[in-house]
Amino acid sequence: MGRSPCCDKDGVRKGAWTPEEDELLVQYIKKHGCGNWRTLPKNAGLLRCGKSCRLRWINYLRPDIKRGPFTSEEEGKIIQLHGMLGNRWAAIASHLPGRTDNEIKNYWNTHLKKRLCRSGHSLEAKEPSFGSHRSEEKYESSSSVRHVIQWENARVEAEKRLSMELESSCLNHSSKTNTHSDCFLRLWHSEVGQSFRMITVKKAESDSPTSQANSFFASMAQEQASSCNPKVQGTAGSDSGSHEFLDASDSALKLLLDMPDGNLGFFEGLEQNENFQGPLHDRYD
DNA sequence: AAAAGTGCCAACCGCCGAGTT
DNA sequence: CAACTCGGCGGTTGGCACTTT
Numbered sequence: 001m002g003r004s005p006c007c008d009k010d011g012v013r014k015g016a017w018t019p020e021e022d023e024l025l026v027q028y029i030k031k032h033g034c035g036n037w038r039t040l041p042k043n044a045g046l047l048r049c050g051k052s053c054r055l056r057w058i059n060y061l062r063p064d065i066k067r068g069p070f071t072s073e074e075e076g077k078i079i080q081l082h083g084m085l086g087n088r089w090a091a092i093a094s095h096l097p098g099r100t101d102n103e104i105k106n107y108w109n110t111h112l113k114k115r116l117c118r119s120g121h122s123l124e125a126k127e128p129s130f131g132s133h134r135s136e137e138k139y140e141s142s143s144s145v146r147h148v149i150q151w152e153n154a155r156v157e158a159e160k161r162l163s164m165e166l167e168s169s170c171l172n173h174s175s176k177t178n179t180h181s182d183c184f185l186r187l188w189h190s191e192v193g194q195s196f197r198m199i200t201v202k203k204a205e206s207d208s209p210t211s212q213a214n215s216f217f218a219s220m221a222q223e224q225a226s227s228c229n230p231k232v233q234g235t236a237g238s239d240s241g242s243h244e245f246l247d248a249s250d251s252a253l254k255l256l257l258d259m260p261d262g263n264l265g266f267f268e269g270l271e272q273n274e275n276f277q278g279p280l281h282d283r284y285d
Numbered sequence: 286a287a288a289a290g291t292g293c294c295a296a297c298c299g300c301c302g303a304g305t306t
Numbered sequence: 307c308a309a310c311t312c313g314g315c316g317g318t319t320g321g322c323a324c325t326t327t
């Protein structure tokens with residue numbers, strides 16, 4: 001079931017788009033819409049492959065594209081969403097109107113990732129470089145977002161360690177890994193992790209003056225919780241239900257939120273807890 | 286002033302899932 | 307049911323702009 005190339009390599013232009021090409025593409029789409037990307041370049045008189053046209057339109061020419069630097073609110077959203085969704089740029093972009101997945105991916109790789117790595121183990125101790133921009137100061141001051149960054153760092157580290165461990169366990173023909181890192185990942189995907197995300201949202205709502213913009217996180221978290229865990233699904237729709245759920249995990253979450261950086265020893269005890277059964281159990285066991 | 290190094294981002298590439306034939 | 311097309315996605319890269327030496 002091989003996949004043929006989307007266009008003939010011969011006679012197809014590559015590289016940067018010229019203003020003339022942009023104009024042709026915009027005019028064509030304005031007139032006819034973007035129905036079939038494969039035939040579009042031919043019909044529009046462009047020597048480009050359909051994919052290239054689609055990308056150019058989506059990432060650059062679309063009228064609703066938002067230009068200019070990312071706001072601190074957008075940065076915060078990206079960090080939180082990346083913490084929840086990982087590298088699912090399209091999903092992240094769908095929550096940031098006017099921003100493209102490519103733009104967000106680039107922004108993450110060139111700015112946010114480096115910043116998070118740099119701040120890595122010293123988030124509590126303010127580094128001068130970290131707080132050099134006003135936007136950074138703003139979200140650094142939000143404890144909820146700071147906690148998400150902590151979690152994001154820990155999660156990325158854990159994923160890294162886990163992949164190394166899985167690799168070495170494959171080499172050693174060992175069937176099971178029960179380590180620090182997958183302990184963290186299970187916690188992240190467990191009810192406790194999910195409720196942490198929800199509480200973070202609630203905190204963000206009350207911390208920030210732009211609570212309306214943050215309210216979408218609540219639904220995101222609910223969505224995540226219900227899709228990840230059937231136990232949560234039953235209560236996801238009702239306010240009272242979700243409150244009960246939050247109350248039940250409250251003490252554990254207080255511990256989590258106040259946990260000093262890198263102190264994963266806390267998780268060891270939770271492994272005994274029956275609630276601490278995230279989807280990763282199925283995934284890695 | 287020029288070479289080397291670095292950062293950034295637009296665009297490409299290859300893979301995947303859904304839909305169609 | 308297999309073969310195929312298409313749109314979409316995420317990872318990667320080429321080249322330009324800027325900074326440093």
